[in-house]
Amino acid sequence: MEENNQNIDENQILNEPLEAGDGTEKEQIDDSLELMEKPFDPTLIKIETNTPNLNSLIRRIEDNSIQMNTSNYFQRGDDLWNKTQQSRLIESILIRFPLPAFFFDASDNNNWLIVDGLQRLSSIRNFAVLKNHPLTNLEFLTHLNGKYWDDLPANLKRDIEEAQVVIYKIMPGTPPDVKFNIFKRINTGGLVLESQEIRHALFQGRPSEFISELAKNEDFLKATEHRINPRRMLDRDFANRFLSFYMLGVENYGTKEFGQDLDSYMSKAMATIYDKKEEELSDIKTAFSKSMKLAKAIFKDEAFRKVYKDYQRKPPINKALFDTLSTQLALLTDKEQEVLKSNKGKFKRLLKNTLAEDEHLFTSLTSSTGNKTKTQYRHNKVKELIQDVIKDRI
Numbered sequence: 126m127e128e129n130n131q132n133i134d135e136n137q138i139l140n141e142p143l144e145a146g147d148g149t150e151k152e153q154i155d156d157s158l159e160l161m162e163k164p165f166d167p168t169l170i171k172i173e174t175n176t177p178n179l180n181s182l183i184r185r186i187e188d189n190s191i192q193m194n195t196s197n198y199f200q201r202g203d204d205l206w207n208k209t210q211q212s213r214l215i216e217s218i219l220i221r222f223p224l225p226a227f228f229f230d231a232s233d234n235n236n237w238l239i240v241d242g243l244q245r246l247s248s249i250r251n252f253a254v255l256k257n258h259p260l261t262n263l264e265f266l267t268h269l270n271g272k273y274w275d276d277l278p279a280n281l282k283r284d285i286e287e288a289q290v291v292i293y294k295i296m297p298g299t300p301p302d303v304k305f306n307i308f309k310r311i312n313t314g315g316l317v318l319e320s321q322e323i324r325h326a327l328f329q330g331r332p333s334e335f336i337s338e339l340a341k342n343e344d345f346l347k348a349t350e351h352r353i354n355p356r357r358m359l360d361r362d363f364a365n366r367f368l369s370f371y372m373l374g375v376e377n378y379g380t381k382e383f384g385q386d387l388d389s390y391m392s393k394a395m396a397t398i399y400d401k402k403e404e405e406l407s408d409i410k411t412a413f414s415k416s417m418k419l420a421k422a423i424f425k426d427e428a429f430r431k432v433y434k435d436y437q438r439k440p441p442i443n444k445a446l447f448d449t450l451s452t453q454l455a456l457l458t459d460k461e462q463e464v465l466k467s468n469k470g471k472f473k474r475l476l477k478n479t480l481a482e483d484e485h486l487f488t489s490l491t492s493s494t495g496n497k498t499k500t501q502y503r504h505n506k507v508k509e510l511i512q513d514v515i516k517d518r519i
Contacts, residue, residue: 144441149352149353149359149441149442149443149444150431150440150441150442150443150444152444152445152494169298169299169300169303170299170303170307171295171296171297171298171299172293172294172295172296172299172307173231173293173294173296174291174292174293174294175291175292175294176289176290176291176292177289177290177292178286178287178288178289178290179218179249179285179286179287179288179289179290180286180287182227182246182249182290182292183249183250183253183254183286185237186246186249186250186254187254190234190235190236190237191229191236191237191239191246192236192237192238192239193239193246193247193250205244206244206247206248208258208261208262209261209262210244210248211247211248211251211252211258212258212259212260212261212262212263213262213263213264214245214248214249215248215249215252215260215285216260216263216264216265216266216269218284218285218288219266219269219281219284219285220265220266221284221288224245224288224290224291225242225245226241226242226290226291226292226293227239227241227242227245227246227290227291227292227293228240228241228242228292228293228295228311229292229293229294229295230294230295230304230308230326230327231294231295231296231297232295232296232297232299237294238326240295240307240308240311241311252273252274253274253285253286256273256274256275257273258273259271259272259273260272260273269281293311295307301327301328301392301396302384302389302392302393304327305320305323305324305327305388305389305392308323308326308327309323309388319357319358319359319362320362320388320391321357321358321359321361321362321365322357322358324365324391324392324395325358325361327392327395328392328395328396328398328399330399331398331399331401332395332396332398332399333395335368335398335406336361336364336365336368336395337361338410339361339364339367339368339409339410339413340355340360340361340363340364342364342410342413342414342417344413344414344417344418344421345360345363345364345413345414345417347417347421348417348418348420348421348428348429349363349428349429349442350426352441352442353442362444363444363447363448364413365391365394365395366391366444366447366448366451367413367416367447367448367451367452367455368391368394368395368398368409369390369391369393369394369448370448370449370452370504371409371412371413371451371452371455371456372394372397372409373390373393373394373397375452375500375501375504375505376501378390378497378500378501379497379500379501385497386495387495387500412455413451413455415454415455415459415462416450416451416452416454416455417451419454419457419462419465419466420450420451420454422466422469423465423466423469423472423473424473426439427439427473428442428450429442429443429446429447429450429451430442430443430446431443431446431480431487431490431491432477432480433477433480433481433487434477434481443490444494445489445490445491445494445500445503446490446503449490449503449504449507450507452504453504453507453508453511454511456508457511457515461511461515464514464515464518465511465514465515467518468514468515468518471514472510472511472514475510475513475514476507476510479506479510483506485499485502485506486502486503486506489502489503489506490503
């Protein structure tokens with residue numbers, strides 16, 4: 126009896142969408158691909174370890190050769206620590222407690238990106254460079270409470286400047302996919318980076334700007350009813366998914382050349398933007414807009430939602446269904462899009478019925494959504510459904 130109840134619960138969990146709390150359905154990515162199935166050449170991992178004194182980092186902050194405004198590339202803020210936390214870091218340096226290591230992307234020696242250690246470095250900047258932070262609520266050196274940098278005697282300033290730190294620098298020549306995994310694994314701060322935040326940092330310039338433009342596309346916002354929270358770059362993650370499958374092709378998903386998992390595939394797509402001409406990027410924007418308009422015309426407020434039965438509460442937006450529908454609609458010719466729009470009721474019913482009857486399609490949108498077989502199946506199945514509607518009408 127207990128076994129039957131367990132099966133019922135498992136089926137309910139599978140069939141009922143879990144909300145992620147950000148306007149979308151919680152995605153279950155396939156983690157079964159072991160690292161050794163997608164090995165990195167160790168010679169490509171170029172990380173340099175140094176143990177300079179703290180003054181070398183202070184000088185870099187003063188020279189603006191460390192990018193302290195991380196909101197430009199990570200959308201996470203500095204100065205998240207309160208005054209007590211910042212003060213006690215300075216106190217730790219003065220009583221010679223060792224600091225955790227700092228990690229930097231030093232691909233550009235004149236503009237290091239902070240991978241890990243932002244709050245510590247911000248605290249040091251506030252006290253020793255900006256000199257606008259008085260020491261507060263110290264635990265051991267209470268006689269220094271209320272003192273600014275300029276109030277410290279020369280010997281204490283020297284103790285701070287000569288304190289030794291450990292820094293790891295990701296050096297030029299480290300491939301983007303390797304760098305991506307380094308960022309993801311070593312980022313241990315209070316606000317762990319999302320995958321799209323890492324991609325945004327790795328592909329600065331045209332790629333990050335283009336993805337941002339797609340995420341702000343008015344037709345995308347209307348099709349998703351402004352439901353996708355831009356916080357932590359979730360909206361850009363959606364735009365990046367479309368870009369990847371539209372530009373690289375679903376047939377190339379899961380390959381060594383284009384990326385054996387979703388993160389690598391999406392990184393490959395962003396890297397490709399560097400080589401695109403402006404007219405090519407303009408064409409992609411147009412295709413994205415047309416796809417969003419068509420999705421809105423067909424599904425109205427149910428666009429990109431996994432609707433397979435009548436409901437009391439509308440299902441959340443599904444990422445896997447978004448990358449599938451947005452891509453397959455964008456790949457249609459103008460004439461095919463018009464025919465599909467004219468038969469929108471039929472297509473909407475067909476997709477709903479197929480989701481209810483085709484277990485493979487349903488699970489490909491529900492669990493292990495990054496799995497190569499499931500990804501290719503859902504794209505090919507939706508393409509087949511579209512063609513079933515329009516093939517006899519053109």
